[in-house]
Amino acid sequence: MHYVCPVCKVENKHELTFSIQEYVCKSCSNLISTDKNIVRQVVKKPIENVVLETGQKGIIDGVEYNVVGIVIRKYGSHTFWREYYLKDTKGEDAFLSESDGHWVLLHSINKEDVNTKSGNTIFAEYKSRRYRRYETTECTIHAAAGFFEDQLDFGIATYKEYVNGFQMISVEKSKGSIQCFFGEHISKYKVKRAFNISNLPNYSGIGIVQPFYVNFKQALNIMAIAALMVCLVQLYVVVSRTNKTIFSQEVNFADVKDKELVSKSFELSGGSAPLKVAVSSDVDNSWANVGLGLVNERTNEITFASKDIEQYHGYEDGESWSEGNKNEEFNFCGVAPGKYHFLVSAERQEPLQTFAVSSFLSSDGQLSLSRDMYGTINVTNNNTATTTAFGDSKLIKKDTVSELGRLVYQTLGKADIDSLLNANASLGISDSVLSDNKSVKIKAEWFPVSFWNFGIILVLIIVFVGACYFGRRMFERSKWFNSSNSPYTYS
Structure with missing residues (x-):
């Protein structure tokens, strides 16, 4: 239908067949009554965050809509929201309301279907669903554009909004008439796709029917x-499935010195699962190390793992202390089913040799020798009261230059120093070991059944x-x- 503005003579037209009472001239923004083709008043053009135009078409949930009118409503001095009047191909009404980037799609409903329950102004019921009153808002029309079936009311209109989740009931009262609308939240991206819009207002805050991010x-x-x-x-x-021990053996350090032990083959069936290895050794102020290579006999792929076992203790500043453990564990993670065997290597801290404490005094009294438990020999010139420490007797014999070396040669000649000291040691030489750990125990368990994951x-x-x-x-x-x-x- 075509309408010519009586003021600026510009033609205003729309493609739909419904009858209208008013339209806003797209050129001069005069509100024209179609009954007598006269000007009612001049209205502002809707420009604040308006993203749709009259005549623009879009498809929402399979229904094609045409934008026939735009109204910006104002609450207070600085709160605005936009209402887009829509018509589908059957002539049915719908409304898109946008405020602070939040969109609601509304449809007209019969006010008789909305039960506000006399005496209870907090709740309203519609189709057996209860809605809680969110707010009562008084507003006016700030700007408008397009074609309208009813006269626009520029007086104060009262909106009562009832909310339940992402749905709402809106009750509009103006000039003694009451209209009711049922609305649901609609994603701004859905609106963007429906009308092929490049930009939309950004979100601000939380919309009154905005759903939670997760259903x-x-x-x-x-x-x-x-x-x-x-x-x-x-x-x-x-x-x-069942957990089972696939390898358990006590390995002597002497048996794997400078070589590897090859274990028997074992079969792992089922899905991938962890392989837990427990190792233990009788370390005491010492350490041991175990190395395991898990060999896949089908692919020859080897996965290596190594673990230190160490335990130390002592007494210091009046308090005893200890650290480390004689038992350790580690895992081969995600071992696939197949046939495997182990390559086992192990080493320990070598034992320390100790000596019986002994001493020797030359017959002329000029020279004294003493040996501590670690084998260090102290040589003392009794004439000068000077002492020199030697790591072993061979070093003493090699010293032929110093005054002390000459004194040792003159006094002892070619005598065996170790024999002299041993003769005066009541216990003799002792090969005691500080930590007598001769072996390591290795136990590997297959864990297809695990409650961790x-x-x-x-x-x-x-x-x-x-x-x-x-x-x-x-x-x-x-x-x-x-x-x-x-x-x-x-x-």
Whole structure:
């Protein structure tokens, strides 16, 4: 239909067949009554964050809509929201409302279907669903454009908004008439795709029907099914598989000195699972090391692992101390099924040789020799009271230059110093060992049945559900923060 503005003579047209009472001239922004083709008043053009134009088409949920009018409403001095009047191909009305980047798609409903329950102004019911009143807002029309079936009311209109989750009931009262609308949140990306818009207003705050980021009921159902499936899989694993010891042997350090021990072959069946190795040795103020090579006999691939076993203790500043352990564990993670054998190597801290403490005094009294438990020999010139320490008797014999060396030669000649000292040692030479650990025990266990992954997955599921639950509560509290009828209390 075509309408010529009586003021600027510009033609205003739209493609739909419904009759209108008013339109806003696209050129001069005069509100024209079609009954007598006269000007009612001049209105502002809607420009604040307006992203749709009259005549623009879009498809939402399979229904094609045409934008026939745009109204910007104003609350207070600086709060605005936009309403886009839509018509589908059957002539049915719909409305897109946008405020702070949050979109709601609304449809007209019969006011008789909305039950506000006399005496109770907090709730409203529609199709057996209860909605809580969010706010009562008085507003006016700030700007308008397009074609309208009813006259625009530029007086004060009162909106009562009732909310339940992502749905709402809006009750509009103006000039004694009441209209009711049912609305649902619609994603801005859905609006963008529907009308092929390049830019949309950014989100600000939380919309009054904005849903939580996760559908809690669906997430709870999905997590419950996932937990059930995990439990069933774990039950199958427990029933069909067993943990078993695949290698257990005590290995003497002497048997693997400068070589490796090749174990018997063993078969691992089922899925990939950890292989736990426990090693122990009777270390005492000493250390030992075990090296294991896990050989896949089909691929000849070797996985190496090494572990130190060390244990030390002592007494210092009036307190005893200890560190380390005689037992250690390590894992080969994710070992695939197949046939394997071990390459075993091991070494230890070598034992220390000790000597019996002894001493020797030359017949003329000029020379004294003493040996401590570690084999160090102290040579003393009794004439000068000077002492020199030697690591062994051979070093003493080699000293023929110093005054002390000449004195030793003159006094002892070619006598065997070790024999002289041993003759005066009541215990003689002792090959005692500080730590007599002669072997290491190795035990390898195959663990196809493990409750670690099962437990971790269940814990993560519970944590996710808990985070969603408390996150949704905080989200709802924030959503209702600006409402005068919030079900929450705020400190």
